[in-house]
Amino acid sequence: MKRKGSAVWQGDLKTGKGTVSTDSGVLSQTQxxxxxxxxxxxxxxxxxxxxxxxxxxxxxxxxxxLGNAGLVPDKLETTATVTFDKVDAGWTVTNIHLDVTGKVPKADQAAWDKATQGAKTGCPISRLLNTNITMDAKLER
Known part of the structure; x- marks a missing residue:
């Protein structure tokens, strides 16, 4: 399976402009x-x-x-915050922090913690990124 995204850039770095697009069309010449x-x-x-x-x-x-543990969430919400800092090597993504909230009937804290840690290390994008990934995961009752 392959997924594609593309970019077009015109002009110099500071005054130029570009667009990004995806094959699905969700992004279509987005500035x-x-x-x-x-x-x-x-x-x-x-x-x-x-x-x-x-x-x-x-x-x-x-x-x-959660499904592997026999649990079905009513709702899961995640915000990923990317930290982009200028370091000696230049601009670098230095950290990603995940804020996670879930409403999961029948889940106890141990099951929630196991599932969130498994997702954090097992998600393909987590594995792709070569940066420190932190997370706060809250189970709503």
Missing amino acids: YSFSTRFENGAGTNPEELIAAAHAGCFTMALSGQ
């Missing part, structure tokens, strides 16, 4: 630029897209982990 990446310009940026991909992948993996 990005220096200002959307390093300031608060309108459009997206690679770090935001990584955060969304990680949140989506992790949440699906968590549902699978």
Whole structure:
């Protein structure tokens, strides 16, 4: 299985502009630029897209982990926060933090902790990323 995303860039780094697209059409010539990446310009940026991909992948993996334990969530919510810092080597994604909340009938804390840790280490995007991934996982009652 292969999935594709593409980017087009025109101009120099600071004043140029680009677009990103996906084969599914969910992103279709979505604008990005220096200002959307390093300031608060309108459009997206690679770090935001990584955060969304990680949140989506992790949440699906968590549902699978819970299912393996015989648990079905009513609702799972994940926010992935990517930290993008300038270090000696240049701009680098240095951390990803997952904030996770789940409403899972019949789950106890031990089952929740096992499922969230399994999803954190087992999600394909977690395995792809070569950075420190932290997480806060809350089970709602």
